[in-house]
Amino acid sequence: MAKYRIAWLPGDGIGKEVLEAARIVLERIKLDAEYIHGDIGWEFWCQEGNPLPDRTIQLLKNTDCALFGAITSKPKEEADAELTPPLRGKGFVYFSPIVKLRQMFNLRTNLRPCKAYPGNPLNYRDKVDLVVFRENTEDLYSGVEFYPLPSEVMSVICKHNERMKKFEKTPLEDIAVSLRIITRKACQNIVRDAFEYARKYNRKSVTVVEKPNVIRETSGLMIREARKIAKEYPEIPLWETNIDAMCMWLLKNPFDYDVLVTSNMFGDIISDLAAQLVGGLGFASSGNIGDDYAVFEPTHGSAPKYSGMNKVNPMATLLSVKLMLDWLGETEKASHLESAIAEVIKEGKVRTYDMGGKSTTTEVAEEVARKL
Numbered sequence: 001m002a003k004y005r006i007a008w009l010p011g012d013g014i015g016k017e018v019l020e021a022a023r024i025v026l027e028r029i030k031l032d033a034e035y036i037h038g039d040i041g042w043e044f045w046c047q048e049g050n051p052l053p054d055r056t057i058q059l060l061k062n063t064d065c066a067l068f069g070a071i072t073s074k075p076k077e078e079a080d081a082e083l084t085p086p087l088r089g090k091g092f093v094y095f096s097p098i099v100k101l102r103q104m105f106n107l108r109t110n111l112r113p114c115k116a117y118p119g120n121p122l123n124y125r126d127k128v129d130l131v132v133f134r135e136n137t138e139d140l141y142s143g144v145e146f147y148p149l150p151s152e153v154m155s156v157i158c159k160h161n162e163r164m165k166k167f168e169k170t171p172l173e174d175i176a177v178s179l180r181i182i183t184r185k186a187c188q189n190i191v192r193d194a195f196e197y198a199r200k201y202n203r204k205s206v207t208v209v210e211k212p213n214v215i216r217e218t219s220g221l222m223i224r225e226a227r228k229i230a231k232e233y234p235e236i237p238l239w240e241t242n243i244d245a246m247c248m249w250l251l252k253n254p255f256d257y258d259v260l261v262t263s264n265m266f267g268d269i270i271s272d273l274a275a276q277l278v279g280g281l282g283f284a285s286s287g288n289i290g291d292d293y294a295v296f297e298p299t300h301g302s303a304p305k306y307s308g309m310n311k312v313n314p315m316a317t318l319l320s321v322k323l324m325l326d327w328l329g330e331t332e333k334a335s336h337l338e339s340a341i342a343e344v345i346k347e348g349k350v351r352t353y354d355m356g357g358k359s360t361t362t363e364v365a366e367e368v369a370r371k372l
């Protein structure tokens with residue numbers, strides 16, 4: 001039996017192509033693993049009314065971790081229209097399978113490294129080496145939303161908060177409310193993960209990114225917990241920066257920062273910004289990490305306009321494989337893979353279109369495999 005069982009989730013569009021690229025590299029690296037295909041994505045919504053079939057959930061429960069490509073998702077009207085006719089009008093509602101996976105397996109930490117590999121013509125700034133820790137299950141993405149606002153909810157909020165009273169006369173169908181839910185436990189977990197990482201990899205600082213001067217309760221809770229946890233890591237300074245200022249500083253002085261930690265939505269925003277400093281979607285890798293399961297994925301989507309063309313950059317996926325190897329404890333293989341990726345980028349002979357080259361997805365993966 002192989003040492004690891006890895007769920008293989010290509011999904012839609014270019015998700016399939018970048019996972020094939022990952023396979024080339026994993027085979028070369030001789031990871032002692034079995035890769036087991038799982039159905040996920042738009043195709044299964046259209047055919048079965050479920051983009052994350054139960055058999056796939058079972059598969060994940062029987063594997064060590066998963067490698068995920070990308071999925072397609074579309075707005076409500078299109079989702080309903082593309083559902084196979086026998087299932088229409090039967091109450092099937094589309095949901096994002098990746099968001100569901102994060103919640104179902106409590107993949108509470110989203111790890112997104114953003115590193116400028118020398119020689120990448122897409123680097124906005126050289127020498128950037130940031131790692132974003134984004135809380136992955138709560139905040140404005142909890143999905144607790146109201147529209148129109150039920151009158152009971154309005155009256156309860158008015159009872160507990162004076163400020164709501166200024167909305168009391170607004171018609172309920174003219175108000176939408178999304179709850180920003182943040183728990184102490186989630187704050188502690190994400191901040192601890194950031195500090196543990198900083199300690200393990202000798203990082204020079206941890207910056208907590210929130211907006212506690214305005215969003216006093218939720219951002220305030222995160223900052224207060226961060227200060228407490230920081231005391232357990234006296235060798236690593238904790239910096240505090242507001243999300244708006246952080247966006248500016250990341251463009252101005254990205255090398256001043258090291259590990260960033262934040263809640264779900266702010267993390268979504270700054271990690272896209274940070275990714276763009278180091279080459280954009282073709283380089284943005286991520287891990288969704290829980291206590292006993294993890295899903296690794298490039299952060300890009302299914303890029304329908306390039307689907308089937310063997311054209312997109314597989315580096316984001318190969319870097320996600322590197323994160324997976326680290327998480328599995330295969331640190332030597334992980335570091336060889338990263339060096340091979342860095343070498344291919346630096347040499348600049350084999351490049352996909354986004355880097356100004358003409359090579360295919362497969363050719364880039366094969367070149368990385370050769371360097372290994």
Ligand code: NAI
Nearest residue numbers: 070071072073074281282299300301302303304312313354
């Ligand atoms: P996208 O990330 O799929 O692509 C946007 C553009 O970025 C592409 O047209 C292409 O120009 C570039 N790009 C993306 N990946 C690239 C790569 N590996 N190499 C080179 N260039 C690359 O985002 P878009 O177009 O907004 O969404 C397409 C579909 O993907 C939608 O259905 C969306 O819902 C879904 N999506 C899925 C995600 C996931 O599976 N985690 C994340 C984001 C979007």
Ligand code: MG
Nearest residue numbers: 268269272299
């Ligand atoms: Mg995003």
